[in-house]
Amino acid sequence: MLWKLSLTGIKSRFKDYAVLFSGLTLSASIFYMFLALALNPKFLKDALPIGYQITQVVFGFGIVLLAIITLVYIVYANSFLLSMRKRDYGTYMMLGARNRKIGRLIFSETLVVGLIATLVGILIGVFLAQGISNLLISQLQLVIHHFVGFYLPAVLWTLLFFAILFFLAAIWNRIKLTRSSLIDLLHEDQQPVKLQKNNARLILMAIAGIILLAIGYWAMSAVKLLAETSIPVALVTIVSGSYLVFSSFFTMMINLLRKNANYTFKGLHAFSLGQLKFRIYSYNRILTIVSLLFALALGAITVGLNFNGMTEQNKQTQYYDLIIPGNPKKYQAEIDNLGIEETERIPFKMKGEKVYVSKDEILKKKIKIQYFYVKNAQAHYKTLVLNKKNFDKIDSSDFNQNLPTNYDLPKYVSQKQFQALKGQALVVNVYRISNFERNWKKIAKIQETVIKNSDKQYSGISPKVFNYQAAMLVASGFEFMGFFLGLAFLAMLASTLMFKVLSGANSDRPRYQMLWKVGAQTRLLKQSIAKEIGVLFSLPAILGIVDVLFGLQFFKALLPDPYKNIWIPFVLFLALYLIYYLLTVKLYESIVLKKDK
Amino acid sequence: MTEILKVEQLTKTYGKKGQKQYQALKGISFTVDKGEFVGIMGASGSGKTTLLNILSTMDKPTSGQVFINNQDITALTKNKMSDFRGKEIGFIFQDFNLLENLTNRENIALPLALQNVKARIINDKVEAIASKLGITTILDKYPAEVSGGQKQRVASARALVHNPSILYGDEPTGALDSKSATELLETMSMLNRQDQVSILMVTHDPYSASYADRILFIKDGKIGNELKKGEQSREEFYQEIIAELGRR
Numbered sequence: 001m002l003w004k005l006s007l008t009g010i011k012s013r014f015k016d017y018a019v020l021f022s023g024l025t026l027s028a029s030i031f032y033m034f035l036a037l038a039l040n041p042k043f044l045k046d047a048l049p050i051g052y053q054i055t056q057v058v059f060g061f062g063i064v065l066l067a068i069i070t071l072v073y074i075v076y077a078n079s080f081l082l083s084m085r086k087r088d089y090g091t092y093m094m095l096g097a098r099n100r101k102i103g104r105l106i107f108s109e110t111l112v113v114g115l116i117a118t119l120v121g122i123l124i125g126v127f128l129a130q131g132i133s134n135l136l137i138s139q140l141q142l143v144i145h146h147f148v149g150f151y152l153p154a155v156l157w158t159l160l161f162f163a164i165l166f167f168l169a170a171i172w173n174r175i176k177l178t179r180s181s182l183i184d185l186l187h188e189d190q191q192p193v194k195l196q197k198n199n200a201r202l203i204l205m206a207i208a209g210i211i212l213l214a215i216g217y218w219a220m221s222a223v224k225l226l227a228e229t230s231i232p233v234a235l236v237t238i239v240s241g242s243y244l245v246f247s248s249f250f251t252m253m254i255n256l257l258r259k260n261a262n263y264t265f266k267g268l269h270a271f272s273l274g275q276l277k278f279r280i281y282s283y284n285r286i287l288t289i290v291s292l293l294f295a296l297a298l299g300a301i302t303v304g305l306n307f308n309g310m311t312e313q314n315k316q317t318q319y320y321d322l323i324i325p326g327n328p329k330k331y332q333a334e335i336d337n338l339g340i341e342e343t344e345r346i347p348f349k350m351k352g353e354k355v356y357v358s359k360d361e362i363l364k365k366k367i368k369i370q371y372f373y374v375k376n377a378q379a380h381y382k383t384l385v386l387n388k389k390n391f392d393k394i395d396s397s398d399f400n401q402n403l404p405t406n407y408d409l410p411k412y413v414s415q416k417q418f419q420a421l422k423g424q425a426l427v428v429n430v431y432r433i434s435n436f437e438r439n440w441k442k443i444a445k446i447q448e449t450v451i452k453n454s455d456k457q458y459s460g461i462s463p464k465v466f467n468y469q470a471a472m473l474v475a476s477g478f479e480f481m482g483f484f485l486g487l488a489f490l491a492m493l494a495s496t497l498m499f500k501v502l503s504g505a506n507s508d509r510p511r512y513q514m515l516w517k518v519g520a521q522t523r524l525l526k527q528s529i530a531k532e533i534g535v536l537f538s539l540p541a542i543l544g545i546v547d548v549l550f551g552l553q554f555f556k557a558l559l560p561d562p563y564k565n566i567w568i569p570f571v572l573f574l575a576l577y578l579i580y581y582l583l584t585v586k587l588y589e590s591i592v593l594k595k596d597k
Numbered sequence: 598m599t600e601i602l603k604v605e606q607l608t609k610t611y612g613k614k615g616q617k618q619y620q621a622l623k624g625i626s627f628t629v630d631k632g633e634f635v636g637i638m639g640a641s642g643s644g645k646t647t648l649l650n651i652l653s654t655m656d657k658p659t660s661g662q663v664f665i666n667n668q669d670i671t672a673l674t675k676n677k678m679s680d681f682r683g684k685e686i687g688f689i690f691q692d693f694n695l696l697e698n699l700t701n702r703e704n705i706a707l708p709l710a711l712q713n714v715k716a717r718i719i720n721d722k723v724e725a726i727a728s729k730l731g732i733t734t735i736l737d738k739y740p741a742e743v744s745g746g747q748k749q750r751v752a753s754a755r756a757l758v759h760n761p762s763i764l765y766g767d768e769p770t771g772a773l774d775s776k777s778a779t780e781l782l783e784t785m786s787m788l789n790r791q792d793q794v795s796i797l798m799v800t801h802d803p804y805s806a807s808y809a810d811r812i813l814f815i816k817d818g819k820i821g822n823e824l825k826k827g828e829q830s831r832e833e834f835y836q837e838i839i840a841e842l843g844r845r
Contacts, residue, residue: 261716265706274698514694517655518755519683520711521676 028121114166209244221553294544304482404460687756746777
């Protein structure tokens with residue numbers, strides 16, 4: 001009988017359950033997708049051939065983060081479930097249902113809902129993984145192969161992880177329901193919270209919070225000084241700083257606004273402030289979590305997109321775009337087709353492994369090099385025309401890459417010495433193409449055929465386009481991961497906040513009904529809801545953005561300019577966040593403004 | 598005497614056409630004069646709540662009209678209804694319906710705040726009604742920190758702070774102990790006599806009803822008998838009500 005009641009309960013609140021269920025499904029599919037990516041060595045090795053081991057560490061870090069976020073997320077989703085069911089189960093208990101029976105019921109309900117959501121989530125995850133990766137690959141022009149949606153170990157791990165989570169959630173719900181008294185189940189959330197009124201203490205907390213944040217931001221930029229301790233220091237200080245800032249600023253703001261009678265006694269302002277104040281303590285915690293997730297997600301996307309900059313820089317590492325050893329006649333038509341900007345013929349001699357070049361010849365031909373130097377801990381490249389004064393810079397340049405130098409640098413000798421030198425006389429032709437970026441794929445194709453068909457003495461040359469291709473591969477991998485992690489975190493954090501807000505909705509309902517009875521127009525109620533939720537969404541977003549702006553300092557060593565084109569990820573991210581906000585407002589409205597019949 | 602409330606041939610049917618229908622109100626007509634204290638009595642399921650919901654613009658009738666201050670409230674749009682409710686009607690509920698997350702002062706100020714009255718004026722009016730109801734000292738406490746009787750006084754203050762045309766009471770003493778209930782009824786009676794507040798109170802408690810000038814008995818969706826206090830004392834009227842209830 002109770003089972004039937006329980007099912008009818010689900011049916012009558014189908015919409016709320018649909019929200020919960022889709023939320024759980026989403027988190028399961030995200031988790032699966034990430035695992036499918038991270039655990040699949042074939043994909044990783046192909047996508048990121050060079051940094052495979054580093055990447056594994058990064059992905060491992062990603063998995064830990066995602067697991068923590070999922071845990072937090074499930075806790076809030078679960079509290080939403082509990083808030084929906086408390087009243088119903090309270091009623092059953094009032095009707096005489098035994099404690100143990102109710103405990104069993106909520107236990108199985110949580111577990112069943114959770115497991116079905118997980119299974120559906122994995123299924124969706126398989127398709128999404130395929131679809132999204134295809135989409136990302138084509139949209140971002142990434143070069144990634146061998147990514148298949150279905151990957152069994154990922155399926156099993158996801159299943160295991162969520163089964164454990166839901167098992168714990170089910171036990172928690174059972175304890176929570178059977179231990180709390182009937183009265184509490186029927187009337188919860190009715191106690192007012194006294195605001196911290198001691199302003200001196202609040203100001204002290206705010207200052208401490210800002211100082212901690214400042215230390216955290218400094219730690220992020222001082223990677224060189226702090227080395228491995230940079231991240232842990234930043235993590236601890238930023239977390240505690242955010243919490244202090246939220247709890248002090250939030251409370252101070254509410255206190256200040258409430259003191260202003262002109263503001264408080266206008267429309268529903270008093271009510272909105274009351275709502276915010278009512279749950280201030282629990283919100284401080286979640287706002288801290290959300291602001292951190294926000295920073296991580298936005299940071300991941302920003303940094304991910306910025307890896308494009310790495311390939312940008314890679315283009316500057318070598319001056320000449322194409323190298324053709326020996327006689328170029330065979331390829332002349334094809335090269336002409338690309339549009340030649342400059343071309344030079346560089347003769348050299350080889351004696352064993354050692355390469356000799358005539359210095360006079362190079363000076364005469366005004367060969368250009370990309371000179372490499374480090375300034376402010378960042379790599380820079382400068383194009384130089386070689387002359388007598390700067391000739392010594394040739395060793396820290398790209399020049400030897402044009403020659404088959406396997407181990408040693410080439411030796412530069414005078415024209416006289418060069419002619420006298422016994423050794424195999426060889427030649428390479430170097431070309432500067434008018435638009436490398438547009439033509440790099442064609443260049444790569446020619447370069448490949450050239451290398452395949454040239455003599456084995458030339459095997460040591462290292463053409464620009466091959467290096468570019470390799471960099472592209474690494475960058476695409478990181479870009480893909482940054483994008484994926486960023487979007488996954490965003491989805492999780494926004495839904496966490498959504499569930500937190502929605503789990504309060506059921507107990508808010510009588511309040512909104514009452515306001516309506518006193519004569520508040522539905523329009524005004526909706527405005528108040530939009531404002532209240534707007535505050536809750538924007539506070540962590542603001543701090544999260546500040547976190548990212550400072551946090552990007554950390555990547556300065558790795559990326560040429562982490563702040564380049566920063567508006568693209570920001571706009572994209574905020575747009576998605578806004579969608580979550582609107583969705584939350586709509587769902588909240590539908591729960592809170594539902595009329596009794 | 599001017600009519601503050603006029604109800605004409607009010608019906609309310611639940612359920613859609615073609616399905617099983619239930620008629621909660623079957624043609625109710627009556628009037629309340631300005632400054633009158635009218636009680637409506639009836640057993641559970643007699644249609645009391647439905648009637649009160651319609652009279653307070655929270656529900657729409659199937660047919661018939663309701664005039665408050667000569668304004669046909671059944672013809673109003675949704676938003677106008679909310680505004681009308683906020684300006685012209687005061688409501689005291691059985692379970693107080695106070696917002697626990699607002700102080701008592703903020704609760705009382707709510708109807709005025711919704712009308713965008715200036716903060717200074719709001720404060721004056723709140724203080725005025727609070728001193729009349731004897732709750733000045735608890736204004737800055739939260740509802741959870743005061744007794745049931747005080748809560749209902751706060752609710753009454755909220756119902757009256759904007760000088761509504763009519764005050765509705767839906768079993769206002771239902772959740773109060775007998776001492777608090779008597780105090781509240783005395784207060785309502787005082788407001789009615791001194792300030793000419795028109796009151797319509799729904800109750801099934803004969804003691805509460807005996808404070809009214811006139812009582813309408815509602816039974817199965819129709820108005821049955823009507824009792825008038827006239828020159829009787831409250832105790833005598835109480836006996837008459839008991840006798841009337843016993844007749845059925």
